[in-house]
Amino acid sequence: MAQGRSSIRGARIGSGPLGEPERGDLAPRTTASFWCGNGHRTQPSFAVEAVIPEVWDCPRCGLPAGPDPDNAPAAPGSARYLTHMGFVRQRRSQEEGEALLNEALAKLRGTI
Known part of the structure; x- marks a missing residue:
């Protein structure tokens, strides 16, 4: 038995030749x-x-x-990756961090 193959295989219904007359002027x-x-x-x-x-x-x-081949724009610098602790250290000094830690430990122990 022969397989029936259509001559418009893979075409969509309503598709036709694409060109300016069908789509309009660019x-x-x-x-x-x-x-x-x-x-x-x-x-x-x-x-x-x-x-x-x-x-x-x-x-x-x-x-x-x-637009200038001799003067290309500079690549943007990438910010280095910081952990949560790195961001905290940017905002607080070592002494402030120790004071906050001691205060939090005192609350946990129930002395405050």
């Missing part, structure tokens, strides 16, 4: 070139009326890219 566009610190060049398209940004993220490495 908005006028312009391209801008951006270079990152690694020398990658990207050219995104923008509408003619759109304001072109000064910085664009490089799709290859993720660094910020700018």
